[in-house]
Amino acid sequence: MGTQNPSAPPRAQSASAANPTRTRHHGGGIVHENTRHTARFVVIGNHLVQHKELSLLAIGLACHIQSLPTGAGADIKSLTARFPEGPTRIAAALRELETHGYLRRERVRTPTGRIITRTVSCNQPGNRPGHRPKAPHREAADTGCPDRRPARPATTDRPSRPREPRPRKALPAVPQPDCKVPGLLRTAVDLLTDLRRHDSRLLLSAADTAHLAPGVAAWLERDVLPAAVRRALTADLPDEPLHRPAALLAHRLSDRLPPPAPFRAPAPPPPARLPLHNCDGCDRGFRAPEPGLCRDCRTTAAPGGGVPARCPSHPR
Secondary structure (H helix, E strand, O other), X not given: OOOOOOOOOOOOOOOOOOOOHHHHHOOOOOOOOOOOOOOOOOOOOHHHHOOOOOOHHHHHHHHHHHOOOOOOOXXXXXXXXXXXXXXXXXXXXXXXXXXXXXXXXXXXXXXXXOEEEEEEEOOOOOOOOOOOOOOOOOOOOOOOOOXXXXXXXXXXXXXXXXXXXXXXXXXXXXXXXXXXXXXXXXXXXXXXXXXXXXXXXXXXXXXXXXXXXXXXXXHHHOOOOHHHHHHXXXXXXXXXXXXXXXXXXXXXXXXXXXXXXXXXXXXXXXXXXXXXXXXXXXXXXXXXXXXXXXXXXXXXXXXXXXXXXXOOOOOO
């Protein structure tokens, strides 16, 4: 009974960690129950989820970023608000993804001049980890992301055709006067030409002046004085340079157009002035339609209609 069988192991031996396939052969390991996705899914490559150098946090963060729609926030502040990990761990995971080519961050300038940071997620990076794209004028880096920039045509010895000028953007519409009186339009043109004396940035071309003149005439037609029109066009201008001063003036002419002037009844004509005559009786000046006697001489005139011998107002 005390003799042991030398061919039998003293105890059960576990599977070697260096041979993970042994567990699969004995029925252990993971079993997949897969259901085909038809909506709201993202394709993740095994090169990411089974990456041997990335941390588990970096792999999970990369899967989350690849599932986000275009334009969603992927900065440290947005990710910290979404997950329980702190900003330090999330920043370290982002640096891992950036090192291995799954992520890159670019600084771009918006049309308004503001500098923003844009995050680019690559679901298939290249085989050169840590390689970042070079400057645009150099050879592009092999990041694995599709290059959407159009290929430049090969240079030839043929002379290049001159580039056509870009079409000039039309100016905004301006109000139109009811009656285009030549004198009114002439006053409007003079007013627009004189604006450069008040602000040197309001130097207008002949075409811009011809476009804006009817709008100024519409203001003048509404009983607005030229000084008031000039004040409305030049007051509170921005401090920065004006790239299209004519467009700004056209907007102000339309946006600040005053209402029509109230109706006013025409003034009655002045009374007619009678001609001046000398009285036949007293030689005094008076106004009457025809020559004759003044009012005093007519009062003291003889019954027969003769001239009085003596006027009470002017004795002889």
